[in-house]
Amino acid sequence: xxxxxxxxxxxxxxxxxxxRNVAKRVAKWARAGHQMVVVPSAxxxxxxxxxxxxxxxxxxxQTPAMLRELDMIASTGEQVSVGLLxxxxxxxxxxxxxxxxxxxxxxxxxxxxxxxxQSIDDARVRADLAAGRVVIITGFQGIDDEGHITxxxxxxxxxxxxxxxxxxxxxxxLIYTDVDGVYTTDPRIVPExxxxxxxxxxxxLEMASLGSKVLQIRSxxxxxxxxxxxxxxxxxxxxxxDIEEExxxxxxxxxxxxxxxxQAVVSGIAFNRDEAKVTVVGVPDKPGIAFQxxxxxxxxxxxxxxxxxxxSHGGRTDFSFTVHRNDYQRTLDLLRSQVVPxxxxxxxxxDPKICKVSIVGIGMRSHVGVASKMFRCLSExxxxxxxxxxxxxxxxxxxxxxxxxxxxxxxxxxFDLDQASA
Amino acid sequence: xxxxxxxxxxxxxxxxxxxRNVAKRVAKWARAGHQMVVVPSAxxxxxxxxxxxxxxxxxxxQTPAMLRELDMIASTGEQVSVGLLxxxxxxxxxxxxxxxxxxxxxxxxxxxxxxxxQSIDDARVRADLAAGRVVIITGFQGIDDEGHITxxxxxxxxxxxxxxxxxxxxxxxLIYTDVDGVYTTDPRIVPExxxxxxxxxxxxLEMASLGSKVLQIRSxxxxxxxxxxxxxxxxxxxxxxDIEEExxxxxxxxxxxxxxxxQAVVSGIAFNRDEAKVTVVGVPDKPGIAFQxxxxxxxxxxxxxxxxxxxSHGGRTDFSFTVHRNDYQRTLDLLRSQVVPxxxxxxxxxDPKICKVSIVGIGMRSHVGVASKMFRCLSExxxxxxxxxxxxxxxxxxxxxxxxxxxxxxxxxxFDLDQASA
Numbered sequence: 001x002x003x004x005x006x007x008x009x010x011x012x013x014x015x016x017x018x019x020r021n022v023a024k025r026v027a028k029w030a031r032a033g034h035q036m037v038v039v040p041s042a043x044x045x046x047x048x049x050x051x052x053x054x055x056x057x058x059x060x061x062q063t064p065a066m067l068r069e070l071d072m073i074a075s076t077g078e079q080v081s082v083g084l085l086x087x088x089x090x091x092x093x094x095x096x097x098x099x100x101x102x103x104x105x106x107x108x109x110x111x112x113x114x115x116x117x118q119s120i121d122d123a124r125v126r127a128d129l130a131a132g133r134v135v136i137i138t139g140f141q142g143i144d145d146e147g148h149i150t151x152x153x154x155x156x157x158x159x160x161x162x163x164x165x166x167x168x169x170x171x172x173x174l175i176y177t178d179v180d181g182v183y184t185t186d187p188r189i190v191p192e193x194x195x196x197x198x199x200x201x202x203x204x205l206e207m208a209s210l211g212s213k214v215l216q217i218r219s220x221x222x223x224x225x226x227x228x229x230x231x232x233x234x235x236x237x238x239x240x241x242d243i244e245e246e247x248x249x250x251x252x253x254x255x256x257x258x259x260x261x262x263q264a265v266v267s268g269i270a271f272n273r274d275e276a277k278v279t280v281v282g283v284p285d286k287p288g289i290a291f292q293x294x295x296x297x298x299x300x301x302x303x304x305x306x307x308x309x310x311x312s313h314g315g316r317t318d319f320s321f322t323v324h325r326n327d328y329q330r331t332l333d334l335l336r337s338q339v340v341p342x343x344x345x346x347x348x349x350x351d352p353k354i355c356k357v358s359i360v361g362i363g364m365r366s367h368v369g370v371a372s373k374m375f376r377c378l379s380e381x382x383x384x385x386x387x388x389x390x391x392x393x394x395x396x397x398x399x400x401x402x403x404x405x406x407x408x409x410x411x412x413x414x415f416d417l418d419q420a421s422a
Numbered sequence: 423x424x425x426x427x428x429x430x431x432x433x434x435x436x437x438x439x440x441x442r443n444v445a446k447r448v449a450k451w452a453r454a455g456h457q458m459v460v461v462p463s464a465x466x467x468x469x470x471x472x473x474x475x476x477x478x479x480x481x482x483x484q485t486p487a488m489l490r491e492l493d494m495i496a497s498t499g500e501q502v503s504v505g506l507l508x509x510x511x512x513x514x515x516x517x518x519x520x521x522x523x524x525x526x527x528x529x530x531x532x533x534x535x536x537x538x539x540q541s542i543d544d545a546r547v548r549a550d551l552a553a554g555r556v557v558i559i560t561g562f563q564g565i566d567d568e569g570h571i572t573x574x575x576x577x578x579x580x581x582x583x584x585x586x587x588x589x590x591x592x593x594x595x596l597i598y599t600d601v602d603g604v605y606t607t608d609p610r611i612v613p614e615x616x617x618x619x620x621x622x623x624x625x626x627l628e629m630a631s632l633g634s635k636v637l638q639i640r641s642x643x644x645x646x647x648x649x650x651x652x653x654x655x656x657x658x659x660x661x662x663x664d665i666e667e668e669x670x671x672x673x674x675x676x677x678x679x680x681x682x683x684x685q686a687v688v689s690g691i692a693f694n695r696d697e698a699k700v701t702v703v704g705v706p707d708k709p710g711i712a713f714q715x716x717x718x719x720x721x722x723x724x725x726x727x728x729x730x731x732x733x734s735h736g737g738r739t740d741f742s743f744t745v746h747r748n749d750y751q752r753t754l755d756l757l758r759s760q761v762v763p764x765x766x767x768x769x770x771x772x773d774p775k776i777c778k779v780s781i782v783g784i785g786m787r788s789h790v791g792v793a794s795k796m797f798r799c800l801s802e803x804x805x806x807x808x809x810x811x812x813x814x815x816x817x818x819x820x821x822x823x824x825x826x827x828x829x830x831x832x833x834x835x836x837f838d839l840d841q842a843s844a
Contacts, residue, residue, distance in 0.1 A: 016475055016478035019479060020479060050502060053438055053502070053506055054505070054506060054509055056438035057438050057441060057442060057445075057506055057509045057510040057513060058509040058510070058512065058513045063512070065508075065512060065518075065519065066509060066512050068519070069506075069508040069509045069512070069520055070505070070509070072501060072504065072505035072508070072520055072522075073501070073502050073505035073506060073509075075501075076498035076501050076502050079494060079497075079498050079501075080472060080498050082494065083476070083491040083492070083494035083495035084475055084476060084479055084491075084495060086487075086491040086494070087476055087479045087480040087488060087491045087492070088479040088480070090480065090485070090487060090488050090491070091479060091480045095487070096487075097487065097490070098491055098494055100494075102524070103569055103570075147525055148525075149522075
């Protein structure tokens, strides 16, 4: 008997028919002798509907008091889901009880719409499990010290599920979603992309942050911090498939580097086309220029990703970085009006039509030549590299957006991912 | 400066446009210097939508565990409303905060879907009022001793508003609804029906229970118990009408019999066509027959309204009562299978096509001849009276359903209600 947490996304909860299937699947696990905690999302479309109503009344929600009301409204989507799933389980003849975040309670800080979980009291849930009940807990939300409802932000239900699994010391947290696992890259771009049976926690972090939107990145961080075994698997299999088969499907996110992982130097190819590049040209090369350039950018609440400072020539250097494409024009304006005059730089250049492609693999730690293999591959395809940045387990390049698919396909093949075992 | 409670029904909250109007109205009252507490219902249609989803998954919701989940689901409708109204008020430049029942807290017993309010803690709300905030509280719901969400049943938001007003010792509780007050009878049947400026609490109780569905009857009982001045008024006036005019519109439910009420012997004509009549014929006239007949009926959870036992002839009597029309066939079956054989009665007769018409007036207490005037009026119209029942402030007759409109119109005229001052 194990303690298992299931998390179901909004698509899986999208209709009463689908909720009934979720209930049958959960019942199958409970009848197999497992203690079950389930964290469902709001029915698909519901959170958008609620936020649409709110936006109608308050187009510019900004004050904490307004954000508080937004959480009050948005949190109801999951409350409906947990009640419906409990009813469906009861109709299947199971004992089940649902709780809102505040009833558990799931304690968070007071950062409305993007709160962070501080602690989860497991006493109530444990008592229900001991009494033979399936416990269903709202994702996405909690309660702060003042008794106000908070939400964790978009995708927060993944984080809730992992946090509950950590608090309960669950044996495994299964994230049911509309993909059947983590792939070597996006199969829409590389049809030969293969599902990974396992991926290390660190690789998953890089894959998630680089745009493989399988899991919310905070949930992966949480899983890493508390070492929660996490599995991503499909919610579209028939509910009555063999439970052993189901328990081994999808992709397991692990904390140990097993033999297999040693062999695969690169686990996957990630990419991101939401970025834009800006370069401050001809900056006098003095200490403190990074701060002088990026300080005003940070103050304007613009997130910066890749940062590069070239070697200087004749006492002048170029300083490049990437920002989200939505912030591109604002960044250019800011640099031109404030930074260039203050620094005495020559000019600002930019390119919004770039993308970032990364190879990710925990095996890169102990293998040399991985990056150069990447560069050679891109060179053979005639793709010019504009920026390069590396970390222990990934190498990213910024290239012209139009080469993205070509680059991903070429790298996928070059690192033998087309042959990766499923 | 007064402490005022406003209650808005589902129609008033039916769209963001309407919610914006509610916000403007509330803001007007707050800017006039009043401390404002608002209790809105769920947006119209929302509770039905939620219960429809629940019914889909659990067609036969019956166990307490299932009813608990139903409350979990249904309570979200009001939570969305309070959040939206708070946002709308904030957009009007007002300070506002919303609370769910459990946050106040509004404490109830654990009778899911029909809970009763036990106490309301006013500390949190009072602190917000003192800080200059408009406080918005979910109607219809509370929290039990175990921390479970409960709901008060359909129309429970009226009761919530009155209970909040009682707990806060509010100066007045204004129920905004889709009618502009309490009328002498239903204007759809008698176009000459007049709005009453005031009505006594006892009369309102009789009018409400007899089918003038302006206010939920429990809210009137609550208002009576705690002597909360209650006003029913229209939510369809322009939000910016003069506040004094608005404060004196609608119908005030009072606790003192003023001069005007002394003059009006009958305040209104109520009616109800949801009932059916059954008669156990030829019952041996012995002590205990009422219990022997109605005991099994009560056990079958069938509500009985009018009860009549005729004088006996030759040791046998007839025993008649009315039930809700939906319970008619079940009642007949029960009487035939259990009661008639056990009692040695002759037979059971019934008529589902009846209605009940009542004259209601606190003045009846001190005026003789009111009932006989009613009977004469009906006789002049050729309407046969099947049953009669009286209380201190009302006289009801059961008649053939087809005469209902005729009877109501004739009585409205006979008691000079066509001339009642507005």
